[in-house]
Amino acid sequence: MAEDRPELGRAQRRHWQDTYATHPGMYGERPSAAGVHAAEVFRRAGAEDVLELGAGHGRDALYFAHEGFTVRATDFSVKALTQLSAAARAQGVADRITTVEHDVREPLPLPDASVDAVFAHMLLCMALSTEEIHTAVREVRRVLRPGGTFVYTVRHTGDAHYRAGVPHGDDIYEHGGFAVHFFTRDLVDALADGWILNEVHSFEEGDLPRRLWRVTQTLPS
Template structure:
């Protein structure tokens, strides 16, 4: 079942963030292309080896990675701030015969995740954790992912880090958040990654990689939920 209605609420910053993505997806449908990201390919293999059957993707956008998970046999719950992006994902899933494998829902990740305790085999988030979220909000989101994952479930996420060329440039918003070209990013330190993994997780792997123009410098982080 799909739900494309934005959550109610009156936070101006949240509304501005959502409106940015709504406008971006409306102006550039499928703007990240059809090919899955390298982290999604890695995650699909890892999740399969761990025996996962379903994946919760946070920050799914227009769905290039959600579609990849579905094509490789997973049931997918795709969540994003943008109803426009999710509508594009739904249309793409229907066109590819994958609609029965993908459910979508608008989700503000600053709010509790709309999933039951221990209901997900695996969680994936490409570039979602390093959006304009405070450290407190990132901690709360990580705790929510821990809540919805079953014991032994894997969480794979990617973040831009403090070695990125844009770190320290543009408008400094504090809390390692910098706005460059009208877009704010929370740049992760290694200490923050280790802090997030300290409560209820095994930190399996932190792999550096590059993506896109500049290029952006990121970490691919893999963690396993422990009871």
């Protein structure tokens, strides 16, 4: 099934564009619980600038800005970033947020060691192969300053949708047009190789409920 992955990626990008166009602000204005936690972690670490991968329409990026961080918010949906920028202007934090159209399959458009912290809520568990996930985390490592912190969340193999829906191989299953790569604990541990793995926290979100891990890992200083 690996041969259909590039088309799956393109189809997912179109699907998210259409979803944000049809359902603007689809996740609401309140930050995610993971975003609130990440802000606390980043503040304790003395971080000032945050890179958010897969920011969507910006509920967490806006929260980070209100909490005093400078935020670079990336997403592959122009529709979502347009909504984020409009909300930032309306809330008076546009000077603290920069939006960048970016597909996580591509190198990050940032210099080495240029940010204090990185946040990604359910971005790494999208329709990415295991190899693409490893490449994305290597990019996070590249742009983080020594001692920098990476907080991410992913759906895992204990989730009710794992091994249900349309299979695409590599633990990727599609439900209602959304493809998800369900993480094993071995994958989490492999992604932390060369990092300090601070925490792997299990939690639930949404009505299903979705079952996720919140992972915090730090670059050695």
